[in-house]
Amino acid sequence: MNRRIIQILFYIIPLPVILASLFIGPSHTATPGAIMDLFLKTSDDSNLIKSIVFDVRLPRILLSFLVGGSLAISGCSVQAIFRNPLTDSYILGLSSGAAFGAALALAYSFLPVQLSAFIFGLLAVSLSYFTARKNKNVSIVSLILSGIIVSGIFTALLTIVQFFSDPFKLQSIVHWTMGNLHNANWEKLRSSVIPITVGVFVIFVYRWRLNVLALGDDEAKTVGINPERDKIIILIAATLASSSAVAVAGIIGLYGLLVPHMIRMVTGPDNQQSIPLNFLFGGTFLLIIDDFSRTISSFEIPIGVFTMLLGAPFFIYLMKKTNIGWNN
Amino acid sequence: MSITKTICYCLLFSYTTAFISCRQSVSNTPKSSSTVNVTDFRGVEITLPKPAKRIICLIESALSGIYMLQAENQIIGISSGVYNKSTFAQYAVLDERIKNKTLPAPGNWDFVNIESIVALQPDLVIIWASQTESIESIEKHGIPVYGVLLKSVNDIYKEIHDFGIMTGKSQRADSLISYSRNEISQLRSTIKIAEIEKKNIYFMWTQGLLETAGTTSTVNELIEFAGAKNSCRTSKEHVVINKERLLDWNPDIIVMWYDPLKSPDDIVKLSEIQHIKAIKYKQVYELPSVFLCDLWTLKFPYAIKQLAKWCYPTSTEGLNMDTEKQKMLVKLYGEKGEKLIK
Amino acid sequence: MEQLSNAITVSNLSFSYNGSVILNDLNIDIKPGKLTFIMGQNGSGKSTFLKVIAGLLVSHKGVITILGNDSDSLSFTDRSKLTGYLNQQHKAIFPFSVEDVVLTGRAGFIRYVPKEADKTASVNAMRKAGVLHLRNRYYTELSGGEQQMVMIARLLAQNPQILLLDEPTTHLDISNQSHVLSLLKQLVSEGMTIVAVMHDPNLAFLYGDDFLFMKNRKIIRADESMQAWDTDFLKTIYEGNIQAIPFNGRALLIPYLN
Numbered sequence: 001m002n003r004r005i006i007q008i009l010f011y012i013i014p015l016p017v018i019l020a021s022l023f024i025g026p027s028h029t030a031t032p033g034a035i036m037d038l039f040l041k042t043s044d045d046s047n048l049i050k051s052i053v054f055d056v057r058l059p060r061i062l063l064s065f066l067v068g069g070s071l072a073i074s075g076c077s078v079q080a081i082f083r084n085p086l087t088d089s090y091i092l093g094l095s096s097g098a099a100f101g102a103a104l105a106l107a108y109s110f111l112p113v114q115l116s117a118f119i120f121g122l123l124a125v126s127l128s129y130f131t132a133r134k135n136k137n138v139s140i141v142s143l144i145l146s147g148i149i150v151s152g153i154f155t156a157l158l159t160i161v162q163f164f165s166d167p168f169k170l171q172s173i174v175h176w177t178m179g180n181l182h183n184a185n186w187e188k189l190r191s192s193v194i195p196i197t198v199g200v201f202v203i204f205v206y207r208w209r210l211n212v213l214a215l216g217d218d219e220a221k222t223v224g225i226n227p228e229r230d231k232i233i234i235l236i237a238a239t240l241a242s243s244s245a246v247a248v249a250g251i252i253g254l255y256g257l258l259v260p261h262m263i264r265m266v267t268g269p270d271n272q273q274s275i276p277l278n279f280l281f282g283g284t285f286l287l288i289i290d291d292f293s294r295t296i297s298s299f300e301i302p303i304g305v306f307t308m309l310l311g312a313p314f315f316i317y318l319m320k321k322t323n324i325g326w327n328n
Numbered sequence: 329m330s331i332t333k334t335i336c337y338c339l340l341f342s343y344t345t346a347f348i349s350c351r352q353s354v355s356n357t358p359k360s361s362s363t364v365n366v367t368d369f370r371g372v373e374i375t376l377p378k379p380a381k382r383i384i385c386l387i388e389s390a391l392s393g394i395y396m397l398q399a400e401n402q403i404i405g406i407s408s409g410v411y412n413k414s415t416f417a418q419y420a421v422l423d424e425r426i427k428n429k430t431l432p433a434p435g436n437w438d439f440v441n442i443e444s445i446v447a448l449q450p451d452l453v454i455i456w457a458s459q460t461e462s463i464e465s466i467e468k469h470g471i472p473v474y475g476v477l478l479k480s481v482n483d484i485y486k487e488i489h490d491f492g493i494m495t496g497k498s499q500r501a502d503s504l505i506s507y508s509r510n511e512i513s514q515l516r517s518t519i520k521i522a523e524i525e526k527k528n529i530y531f532m533w534t535q536g537l538l539e540t541a542g543t544t545s546t547v548n549e550l551i552e553f554a555g556a557k558n559s560c561r562t563s564k565e566h567v568v569i570n571k572e573r574l575l576d577w578n579p580d581i582i583v584m585w586y587d588p589l590k591s592p593d594d595i596v597k598l599s600e601i602q603h604i605k606a607i608k609y610k611q612v613y614e615l616p617s618v619f620l621c622d623l624w625t626l627k628f629p630y631a632i633k634q635l636a637k638w639c640y641p642t643s644t645e646g647l648n649m650d651t652e653k654q655k656m657l658v659k660l661y662g663e664k665g666e667k668l669i670k
Numbered sequence: 671m672e673q674l675s676n677a678i679t680v681s682n683l684s685f686s687y688n689g690s691v692i693l694n695d696l697n698i699d700i701k702p703g704k705l706t707f708i709m710g711q712n713g714s715g716k717s718t719f720l721k722v723i724a725g726l727l728v729s730h731k732g733v734i735t736i737l738g739n740d741s742d743s744l745s746f747t748d749r750s751k752l753t754g755y756l757n758q759q760h761k762a763i764f765p766f767s768v769e770d771v772v773l774t775g776r777a778g779f780i781r782y783v784p785k786e787a788d789k790t791a792s793v794n795a796m797r798k799a800g801v802l803h804l805r806n807r808y809y810t811e812l813s814g815g816e817q818q819m820v821m822i823a824r825l826l827a828q829n830p831q832i833l834l835l836d837e838p839t840t841h842l843d844i845s846n847q848s849h850v851l852s853l854l855k856q857l858v859s860e861g862m863t864i865v866a867v868m869h870d871p872n873l874a875f876l877y878g879d880d881f882l883f884m885k886n887r888k889i890i891r892a893d894e895s896m897q898a899w900d901t902d903f904l905k906t907i908y909e910g911n912i913q914a915i916p917f918n919g920r921a922l923l924i925p926y927l928n
Contacts, residue, residue, distance in 0.1 A: 055600035224750030224778030
């Protein structure tokens with residue numbers, strides 16, 4: 001079956017893409033040939049190339065992969081628990097909260113930028129959640145609404161910060177909000193790898209339960225699942241993973257919405273199959289997009305721009321060609 | 329060798345003095361026409377019936393130019409940025425009204441309160457040329473607007489020259505311009521470097537390690553005046569580069585724009601760029617305070633000297649940055665410059 | 671386990687929703703191993719009663735005992751072993767396959783990921799409910815009746831001791847109605863207790879063992895002096911002109927013109 005083959009391909013492809021990405025970059029010194037020499041140890045004087053491959057490219061590759069994977073996996077889980085294929089953690093206010101946190105830190109430097117982005121991202125999502133919560137119940141519509149409201153509040157606050165910033169700081173804020181994988185280094189990778197792994201692992205463990213939750217609260221309760229508790233656990237895990245991703249890489253627009261749909265076209269909505277693929281393909285796809293953005297010009301184009309410009313047409317193509325994955 | 333050098337300096341100094349006094353005598357001749365005419369950076373001709381006496385200046389670098397012209401009494405409004413920025417202390421020394429926060433601030437670098445501007449009844453508003461909407465609204469009230477756009481050192485000269493005319497301080501403007509020109513040519517004659525020996529400078533903005541200035545920037549001019557070469561060859565003003573490019577370029581020196589949060593030590597510690605010459609030989613420097621090194625004012629020769637000193641320590645041995653600073657402040661700001669030194 | 675005299679005992683149950691009283695001081699017991707139908711007029715609170723028993727509506731007054739357990743102290747998992755619930759209608763968002771939907775019935779037995787035994791159980795459940803041929807179809811693309819059958823298969827996969835069904839035959843055509851009701855009879859004969867809200871009293875009278883009626887926010891049974899299908903009794907439940915016509919020892923209920 002065609003789908004099976006694609007599915008197997010998705011499992012195999014990350015490793016070769018990661019390896020190939022080591023050879024891709026704008027450097028004129030670290031050419032693929034020179035890197036081959038490095039690996040085959042035929043050249044001695046390769047400190048610079050070594051440094052480019054292992055200190056610049058490798059952390060960026062791994063960070064892109066982790067960020068892409070965590071955005072996709074948390075997008076998929078949030079869509080399942082809120083029974084809404086049009087949600088991702090960004091729509092619950094994560095991105096605007098994180099952007100505000102980052103801007104605040106950039107303008108007033110009271111906290112490290114990543115930490116501040118993380119805290120405010122988490123704060124925004126919990127605000128959306130508790131605003132929408134009524135009688136121990138969170139309805140889909142009220143959650144989306146409160147997400148829009150919370151996003152609006154944080155966007156307004158962001159504007160205030162921008163308004164009082166001088167041009168230098170404003171530029172930093174704008175660059176941050178456009179996504180900034182170019183600043184990747186081992187330190188960023190280290191700071192994000194634990195929260196992302198924890199979040200991704202929890203979602204992975206709950207992958208089949210997402211199916212039960214996706215059928216609705218009553219249907220989950222009567223077969224022995226506490227939807228309230230499970231949803232909170234999954235929401236915390238998804239927010240942890242995606243806000244850590246946002247904290248180190250800035251806002252990468254629509255990615256958490258896009259990838260789960262692409263995966264669903266291959267696996268169907270069964271989260272037991274789609275969750276691991278979301279992580280693997282989400283990571284690989286962002287890495288490929290970043291490979292483009294690293295080679296296409298001599299200066300850096302924000303990754304967020306690329307995910308939109310490359311991802312959106314691809315998504316539209318798939319949407320027209322296949323069954324998008326939900327009805328009505 | 330040092331004797332030749334001293335002679336050289338003496339000659340240059342006497343030449344400079346002669347040049348300045350000559351220029352002064354030229355501009356001393358009284359103007360016959362009473363109206364004032366200049367063309368701003370938008371190409372718009374501005375005619376004032378008489379030199380402006382009520383000026384609102386919403387650009388910090390331009391404001392410092394007006395203080396250099398000693399026309400501060402003609403200023404009635406400034407950018408609110410002056411009150412919030414790190415340069416506040418220096419402006420407080422230059423102007424009692426700023427120190428006491430009594431000088432109105434009807435806007436900042438990108439937001440303008442038209443109502444406040446009109447209420448102040450200015451006879452001239454100085455503003456960035458890119459703020460087209462604000463300019464349009466101000467001009468609708470019949471207030472002349474001078475739009476500024478600085479892309480090169482020559483633009484700074486033009487700006488100060490025009491300010492001189494508009495404030496009736498042409499004489500001082502021209503003397504300051506020739507002072508700056510001289511400072512630069514003097515320095516250039518000191519450091520004559522063969523093309524291949526030119527130091528490769530990577531300039532780093534406050535926004536981060538990878539944010540630099542391309543070839544069409546004031547920074548690029550600064551680097552070239554200092555006899556060095558800009559690592560970044562992209563013809564853009566502000567560029568975000570890829571880290572591996574930086575490793576490829578392998579600059580001799582990294583120059584940081586003033587950053588209250590980061591010091592050169594922080595850059596030297598970055599593990600991924602350890603193989604760059606600038607890091608290996610600890611050639612990472614940070615420009616001193618923004619007020620001293622403002623590249624968009626006549627203070628830029630100071631920054632050039634500082635760069636030259638870092639690049640070519642032997643040929644600039646005679647240059648003492650402390651003395652240079654004092655000389656510059658007194659020259660540009662007059663008596664108040666003395667206070668600024670403290 | 672000793673044979674309990676009642677599968678479900680409800681004492682002094684009251685329930686209000688948004689300020690209006692829906693169930694008022696209700697006392698009833700439901701016998702084990704029987705097919706019990708609850709009937710009554712539209713909006714009389716039949717579905718609410720079932721939801722309260724299923725544990726879906728909390729903050730009620732009174733005591734509900736399910737197979738000897740106090741309903742309020744049951745965890746979701748424990749309850750899922752005792753009672754299963756079929757919603758009147760279920761709206762699916764994602765196009766899960768029928769097999770995936772039925773498998774979710776096993777959630778009470780599955781810690782995180784289903785095992786082979788769970789898959790076998792759901793295949794058996796689909797076979798028993800007669801939907802095995804649909805196993806690879808998208809649940810969202812099925813007709814209302816087929817979806818109902820799939821949800822019944824999901825209940826069979828769950829395999830609780832009591833089934834609470836809210837109008838299990840609503841979306842079904844007549845042959846499927848008889849198929850479902852026969853299935854329910856079979857389950858009861860295998861020892862299951864089934865409580866079903868029925869819209870249609872005729873189907874109830876044809877298949878049921880015990881009949882409950884919702885009236886004035888309470889549930890009542892026909893007392894010993896008369897049968898549930900006596901016209902006089904039914905007239906106290908349903909307003910309007912109705913007539914019971916004897917059929918097969920019981921009766922069919924028809925409306926008639928004056």
